[in-house]
Amino acid sequence: QAVHVRNKKGQQWRVPCKAVVSNAAVLGTMEHLVGEEHVPDEYMDELRGMEPSLSSGVLFLGIDRDLSKEIKHHALHWYVPQVDSRILDNCFDKDMIEDTMFDKQGPIYLAFQSLHDPETVPEGKSSIVGIAPAVHKSPEYWKENKPRLQEAMISRVEQLIPDIRKDIIWEEAATSATVQRFTRNTDGAWYGWASTPEQSNLKRLDRITPIPNLWLAGHWTRPGPGVVQVAKSGQLTARAVLRTLKKMDRR
Known part of the structure; x- marks a missing residue:
């Protein structure tokens, strides 16, 4: 006992x-x-x-732009760039996510902390956190493929917020290996x-x-x-x- x-x-x-x-x-x-x-x-x-469930990729962005007037609803956003029934019906299917993990047209979940609490960023700046479903892979795999995931997630954000890429002043990403390391969840399970x-x-x-x-x-x-x-x-x-x-x- x-x-x-x-x-x-x-x-x-x-x-x-x-x-x-x-x-x-x-x-x-x-x-x-x-x-x-x-x-x-x-x-x-x-x-x-x-x-275990799917894991996720997590994108952190610092933006040299005040998004408070552009994002009307300061809520969490589940954004699917294309109305694709395959994605909508199977967005948590591991095989489908593995096939589309690096696509620019995949789903992404967005949070705007600076819109809820402007004091978390300097004046005129904004922060974005994006989360996208991803399959669990080894740290070695992600060492090679993390840039691909990061680029895909930025492209997804850009479809919701046009021209956001040019205003990115800081960016970082976490992979399923990162999620597993810091949460100790089996396979980085979401x-x-x-x-x-x-x-x-x-x-x-x-x-x-x-x-x-x-x-x-x-x-x-x-x-x-x-x-x-x-x-x-x-x-x-x-x-x-x-x-x-x-x-x-x-x-």
């Missing part, structure tokens, strides 16, 4: 608690934090048989397990694990991905833990 925490230097602390909740990637939790030698084989087989019929709703991984005292929360467990559902996951797990602890106290 979950009883202590160990850091990278091997130091350990006893944790005086009756329950531990992990919102990290569940496969990483079992393989690297718990140690798969302590996990039933059937559970590890189940995890390894599940499909939203935990893929939202397939076989892995959705009650078929999504249970918050209860075979390790006593260890529970799950987040987009790798029920009810599913997205900010609202992940927040709900934390609430549901907390309630389940409290119910269990109350039962234990009555014994």
Whole structure:
């Protein structure tokens, strides 16, 4: 059962608690934090048989231009440059995304932080964050192909905001390898397990694990991905833990 925490230097602390909740990637939790030698084989087989979601490329732009008058709706934008039913119907299909990942006509999700909070940029400047679906590839692959992804994403932004390219004063991009490195999500997964019929709703991984005292929360467990559902996951797990602890106290 979950009883202590160990850091990278091997130091350990006893944790005086009756329950531990992990919102990290569940496969990483079992393989690297718990140690798969302590996990039933059937559970590890189940995890390894599940499909992670797509990953993403992330584009960061600093713009020498005030976009507040050009972008009328200061909201998050899901932009599909062409009305292509193949893209609209399959924008989370891994095979299709791999085929179109470097296309200038692919979908992109745009956020304009400087429009919500102008103090985050100098006067007359703007910031853009773009997110596009991408498949997971190795760091070596992305070392060679990151410029292609970055260029494709800028081209997609340019179709929504004409002539934006000439006003770019700073740019950077993150790949699926970057996402995996900093979030530790398996395969740089964008939203935990893929939202397939076989892995959705009650078929999504249970918050209860075979390790006593260890529970799950987040987009790798029920009810599913997205900010609202992940927040709900934390609430549901907390309630389940409290119910269990109350039962234990009555014994």
